[in-house]
Every structure is written in structure tokens, then in C-alpha cells.
Amino acid sequence: MTEPIKxxxxxxxxxxxxxxxxxxxxxxxxxxxxxxxxxxIKKGEVICVLGPSGSGKSTMLRCLNLLEVPTAGTLELxxxxxxxxxxxxxxxxxxxxxGMVFQSFxxxxxxxxxENVSIAQIRVxxxxxxxxxxxxxxxxxxVGLEAKVDEYPDRLSGGQQQRVAIAxxxxxxxxxxxxxxxxxxxxxxxxxGVLDVMRGLADSGMTMICVTHEIGFAREVADRVIxxxxxxxxxxxxxxxxxxxxxxxxxxxxxxxxxxx
Amino acid sequence: xxxxxxxxxxxxxxxxxxGDVLEGFWWTIRLSIFGGALALIWGLILxxxxxxxxxxxxxxxxxxxxxxxxxxxxxxxxxxxxxxGGLGTLQSEGTxxxxxxxxxxxxWPPYFWYGVMALTLVYGAYMAEVYRAGIESVPRGQMEAARxxxxxxxxxxxxxxxxxxxxxxxxxxxxxxxxxxxxxSLVSVISMPEVVRIGSDIYSTTFNPSxxxxxxxxxxxxxxxxxxxxxxxxxxxxxxxxRGMA
Numbered sequence: 261m262t263e264p265i266k267x268x269x270x271x272x273x274x275x276x277x278x279x280x281x282x283x284x285x286x287x288x289x290x291x292x293x294x295x296x297x298x299x300x301i302k303k304g305e306v307i308c309v310l311g312p313s314g315s316g317k318s319t320m321l322r323c324l325n326l327l328e329v330p331t332a333g334t335l336e337l338x339x340x341x342x343x344x345x346x347x348x349x350x351x352x353x354x355x356x357x358x359g360m361v362f363q364s365f366x367x368x369x370x371x372x373x374x375e376n377v378s379i380a381q382i383r384v385x386x387x388x389x390x391x392x393x394x395x396x397x398x399x400x401x402x403v404g405l406e407a408k409v410d411e412y413p414d415r416l417s418g419g420q421q422q423r424v425a426i427a428x429x430x431x432x433x434x435x436x437x438x439x440x441x442x443x444x445x446x447x448x449x450x451x452x453g454v455l456d457v458m459r460g461l462a463d464s465g466m467t468m469i470c471v472t473h474e475i476g477f478a479r480e481v482a483d484r485v486i487x488x489x490x491x492x493x494x495x496x497x498x499x500x501x502x503x504x505x506x507x508x509x510x511x512x513x514x515x516x517x518x519x520x521x
Numbered sequence: 522x523x524x525x526x527x528x529x530x531x532x533x534x535x536x537x538x539x540g541d542v543l544e545g546f547w548w549t550i551r552l553s554i555f556g557g558a559l560a561l562i563w564g565l566i567l568x569x570x571x572x573x574x575x576x577x578x579x580x581x582x583x584x585x586x587x588x589x590x591x592x593x594x595x596x597x598x599x600x601x602x603x604x605x606g607g608l609g610t611l612q613s614e615g616t617x618x619x620x621x622x623x624x625x626x627x628x629w630p631p632y633f634w635y636g637v638m639a640l641t642l643v644y645g646a647y648m649a650e651v652y653r654a655g656i657e658s659v660p661r662g663q664m665e666a667a668r669x670x671x672x673x674x675x676x677x678x679x680x681x682x683x684x685x686x687x688x689x690x691x692x693x694x695x696x697x698x699x700x701x702x703x704x705x706s707l708v709s710v711i712s713m714p715e716v717v718r719i720g721s722d723i724y725s726t727t728f729n730p731s732x733x734x735x736x737x738x739x740x741x742x743x744x745x746x747x748x749x750x751x752x753x754x755x756x757x758x759x760x761x762x763x764r765g766m767a
Contacts, residue, residue, distance in 0.1 A: 327665055355671040366666035370684050379680055380670035425666075432670060 272338050272435075274304040278467060279324060279358075279436060284333035286319055293319045295491035297333070301436065301469060306462045308478035308499075309471045311488035312514055317471045320488070321438050324469065325358040326351060356384065359429030363441040365421040367413040367428075373400060374409040377428045385432065392431075399427035403457050419450030423457055430461075437461065439470040475518055479503050487511045531731040538723050538732050545719030546739045552633065552705040552715060556640030557698050563641050564648025569683065571649065572656055574674045585649075592646035598707050601639040605711045608635065636708030644701045651693045655686035692754045699744050699751075716740075 272278050279301040286294040294316045301307065309317045322328040323335070326348060335343040335354075342354045367376050377396035381387045387395070400409050403423035413421050422442055429437060439458065443451045455477050462468055462481045472478060478485050478499055485502040487495045487510075495508045506512045535542075571585045592600065609631070612622020620626075624634035659682050667677035709718035716736040723732035 325669055327669060352671060352673075355669060358669070360666075360669040362662055362666060364660075364662050366660075366662035368663065368666070368681050368685075370688070380667075380672060383676050383680060384671040428670065 272303050274302075274465070276303050277301070278303045278338055280336040281320075281323065282334045282336075284320070284323060284335070285331045286316070286323060286328060287331045293491055294323070294330070297491075297493060299486075299493070301467065303435070303467050304465050305483050306466075306468045306481055307470070307484045307486060308482040309469065309486045309488060310473070310475070310478060310514070311494075315488040316491045317488045318440055321440050321469060321471050324436075324438055325355055325360055327360070356432065357435045358438055359432055359434035359436070360438040361422070361425050361429055361440065361442045363444050365413070365418070365425050365445075367421050367424055369413050372410050372412055373405060373416070373424045373427075376413070376424055377431050380428070381431055395431050396427070399431045400424065402430075402460075403427050404453070417450060418446045419453045422446065422450075422454050426454075426457055426461075436467045436469065439468065439472070441471050441473065443472070443474060473518070475503060475515070487514065489514070528729065529731060529734045531729050534723075534727060534729055534731045535735045538719075539735070541719050541723065542716060542732055542735045542739070545714055545716035546736065548633070548713060548715040549702070549705050549717075549740075550743075551629075552636050552640065552708060552713075553698075553702040555637045556644065556705065557701055559637065559641040560644035560648055560697075560701060561694065563645030565652050565683070565687075567645060567649035568652035568656060569678055571653060572678070589646045589649050592643050593650075595643075597639060597643045597704055598710065600643055601636065601707055601711065604638050604642075605632065605635045630713075632708065632711045632713045635711060636705065636713055639708070640701055640704065644697060644704075647697050647700075648694060651690050651697060652686060654693075655690035656682055658689055659685045689758070692751045692758070695747060695751045695754065699747050702744060702747075703740065 277300050279299075281297060281299050284294055284297040284299075285292070297316075297320055299320075309321065311317045319328055323330050326335070326343060329348070330343065330345075332345055333343075334341065334345055337350075337354050337357060340350065340353075342348065342350055367373075368379070371379060374393060374396045377399055378389070378392040381392035381395060382389055385392075397406065397409055400406060403426055405420060405423055405427070408416060408420060408424075413424070416424065426442075442458075443454050446454065451474070455474065458468070458470070458477070459481055470478075470482075480499075482499050484496060485499045486493055487502055487506070487508070489510050495502055495506060495511045501507075502511065503515065506515060567585055567589060570581055571589075573581045608617065608622045611617045612619055616622075623631050625631060626634065663681055663685065664677050667681045668674070672680070705715060706717040709715055709721070712718070714722075716739060717733070720730075720733035720736040724730050
């Protein structure tokens with residue numbers, strides 16, 4: 261059942277477009293969650309997506325690795341058409357180039373931390389078990405969990421679980437990392453540990469798209485901040501502009517509400 | 522009262538026929554082991570096929586659902602009689618191979634294997650529903666996490682979803698297994714000399730049902746511990762859930 265090893269995908273250099281979506285729409289029944297989204301993500305870019313709940317930011321993120329199939333629009337990976345509005349091609353390639361971390365961690369409860377990080381390396385990347393385990397320990401050490409490699413998820417705190425989830429995604433050597441409100445389910449004192457890992461990852465040059473409510477993190481780490489509301493991208497630009505001096509009324513209002521407390 | 526005991530608990534009769542009854546019960550055990558093991562496997566296959574993804578595989582889902590509904594909607598006795606009444610004939614006409622029409626694996630008679638088939642087909646359908654409940658109780662995020670790591674639907678099922686689902690459904694599966702064990706007695710109607718058949722044969726010559734009582738006791742020796750095992754499993758899982766595990 262072992263699937264083919266990673267296909268040779270064209271290398272993109274820093275600053276080149278890696279993911280691109282055009283005219284993306286997503287409709288659930290009567291509800292139009294994404295109305296018309298265009299977005300280009302360049303290699304090495306760190307993007308933070310902000311917006312009120314229900315603005316479509318998580319749905320947009322989930323469309324980027326086709327966990328949600330868009331109703332219309334196109335998705336390109338490194339200039340190759342992955343989704344043309346109807347059909348998906350090279351889904352494996354896309355999923356292998358994108359790592360995702362979820363709000364609710366979604367670790368596999370029947371596996372230890374090390375096994376969580378190893379399973380896809382073995383089954384998808386075709387790595388040998390020992391090699392995968394070695395790599396897993398390496399990744400878990402990077403996120404500060406070298407002492408927890410043999411623990412099951414229920415023995416780990418939320419922050420530790422989330423760091424295992426990050427290690428699990430990174431062990432697959434993705435080109436882009438998608439973070440979906442990864443600190444929202446954490447107790448306040450555990451948030452910093454996870455944000456520190458993400459900060460380090462951003463410094464190392466990883467391409468990252470983070471849906472988040474952490475304005476401070478966005479201001480400090482993002483190259484570009486995107487503000488979404490009502491299924492549209494309302495405003496985007498460098499954090500100093502969007503967060504420091506927003507042009508749009510809706511952005512101002514949202515930031516006012518978030519920064520008040 | 523004494524009359525009651527002499528009727529149902531005639532110990533001298535029980536002693537006299539103990540060997541025969543035990544031999545019958547040994548067939549009962551073998552039916553439950555073979556029928557049960559195959560039903561567990563067949564049920565899981567059905568449950569996984571029922572979760573086949575996408576539009577293209579919709580017919581597979583429909584066929585599986587129809588199968589499960591029909592087999593659960595027919596008395597097992599009828600299914601058994603249909604197998605017994607048809608396979609032998611089809612085999613003698615050469616429509617189906619001998620291993621299927623007149624199976625004699627391990628040197629055991631065809632009616633044993635007809636019984637195993639009926640138990641597998643019927644209890645596979647029941648167990649498929651149990652497995653399905655287990656698969657559906659695994660949070661959606663598990664499948665999403667597996668898929669986001671590049672696993673195919675089948676890999677995600679095999680390595681992530683099914684192992685978690687099976688753990689959750691061990692108690693209800695054991696309940697089905699107890700029911701299956703008792704339904705092995707139906708195979709008596711196609712002249713399988715299992716414990717009920719033996720007991721009623723003894724009754725028809727002695728006009729005393731004590732051999733049947735003995736059969737009932739033998740059943741309880743196996744099913745009561747199984748029932749306790751189910752309770753123990755449920756309790757253990759509850760404790761796990763309370764700790765936020767499983």
C-alpha cells in the first residue's frame with residue numbers, strides 16, 4: 261500500500277509564486293462563504309489572515325490544500341493547475357507540498373508522539389521505519405519535546421500536542437505550512453510555546469499562511485497581513501499598514517474590537 | 522417441587538448422556554468460532570466499503586446498504602434454509618464449484634459449513650452496523666489530519682480511522698458475538714448435531730428434557746463470562762473517556 265515517493269516537482273526560488281488562487285468561491289447550500297478570492301503566495305512569505313469568525317478565513321485556508329473543494333475558481337501550485345474549477349489533479353502532489361496544523365491538534369490518539377510524526381513519512385514518503393523514527397525524534401527535539409517522544413497524546417498538554425502536530429507536518433518536508441487558528445484552543449500560558457515554534461519556523465524561511473487571532477504575532481512575524489470579512493479579502497498589505505494604519509472601515513472596526521481589551 | 526426437579530434435573534440421565542451433549546456442544550463452539558471470526562472480518566469489510574468516498578463509488582455504497590438491510594430483515598433461519606436448499610443442487614448441476622456447493626473443509630460435513638455461511642452472512646450485516654457506528658464516532662479531524670499529510674482515503678482508514686473505531690466497538694461486537702453463539706442452535710434444523718439437536722434427540726427417546734437443561738447450562742458457562750467481559754470493557758472505556766482519552 262506504500263504510495264509512490266514524492267514526485268520531482270519544480271523547485272521555486274524565494275520570492276517566486278508558489279500557490280495561487282483565482283476567483284475562488286465556496287458555497288454551502290444557500291451560504292456563500294467565499295465570494296471571490298484572489299491570492300498569490302510567494303515562496304518564503306509569511307502571511308497572517310485576520311478577520312471576524314464567519315469571515316471565511318478558515319475555509320479559504322482549507323481550500324489551499326483542497327480539504328474543502330471550492331465551488332468555483334482555480335488553484336495553481338508552482339504554475340501547475342491543481343484544481344481547474346471542476347476537477348482535481350495531482351492532489352497527492354499538493355498535499356505533499358502543504359503541511360497543515362489544526363485548531364484541535366488532531367493527533368492520532370492511538371499512536372505515540374513519535375509514531376504520530378512517523379506514520380505518514382513511512383506510508384506516504386516511503387521512508388524506512390528507522391529513518392522515519394530518527395527524523396521524528398529530530399523534529400520533536402526542534403519543538404522542545406525530546407523528552408516526550410514515547411508519550412501518547414492524552415499524556416501531553418494542549419501546547420505540547422500542538423507542537424507534535426507541527427513536527428508531524430514538518431517531517432513531511434512541505435514547502436508551505438498552513439496554520440488554522442492553532443492557538444485558539446490553548447490555555448493562555450501554553451500559547452507562547454507554540455508561537456515561539458512558529459516564529460522560529462518563519463525565521464528559517466518557511467512559507468507560512470496563518471489564520472490567527474494573535475495580532476501581536478501578526479505584527480511581529482508577518483510579511484503580509486490579510487483582513488477578511490464576509491467572504492472577501494477586504495484589505496491586505498504589510499502589517500504596519502493594515503494593523504497600524506488600516507484604510508478600510510471594517511478593518512478599523514475589527515481591530516478596535518480586538519485591541520480594546 | 523420434586524416433580525419439577527425430576528423433570529428438568531434428572532442427574533442420572535444427565536450423567537448417562539453427558540458425553541453426547543458435550544460432543545454436541547463442541548460443534549456449537551466450532552460453529553461460533555468459525556462463524557464468529559468470519560462475521561467479524563466480513564462485517565468490517567462491509568463497513569469500510571459502506572464508507573467508500575466520492576460519487577464514482579456510490580453504487581458500491583448502495584449495494585452494501587441494500588445487502589445489510591436485507592440480511593437484517595430476513596430471519597436467519599430462512600437464510601440458512603435458502604443456503605441449504607440451494608447450494609447442494611447448484612453444485613450437483615455444476616453451476617458452482619464443489620468447495621462452495623458441498624464444502625467439506627477440515628473433513629467436517631457440508632451442513633456445518635452451511636451454518637458457518639449463514640452466520641457469517643447474517644452477523645456480518647449486524648456487525649457492519651456496529652463497525653459503522655464506530656467509524657462515524659471517530660472525529661472528522663482525524664481523517665482531515667491524515668489526508669492533509671498526504672495519505673489516501675484507504676490509508677487513512679487503515680492506519681488511522683479503523684484502529685480507533687475497532688477499539689470503541691469491542692463491547693457491542695461482543696454482544697453480537699453472544700447473540701451469534703446462541704443462533705448456532707438454528708443450524709440444528711439442517712441436521713447439524715449441535716447441542717440443541719442432540720438434546721432434543723435425547724428428549725424424543727427418553728421423554729425427559731434434562732439433556733436440554735444440560736445444554737442450557739453449557740451455554741451459560743460460556744455466555745455469562747462473556748457478558749461480564751462486555752460490562753468490564755464498557756466500564757474501562759468509560760474511565761478512559763473520563764480521563765479524556767480514547
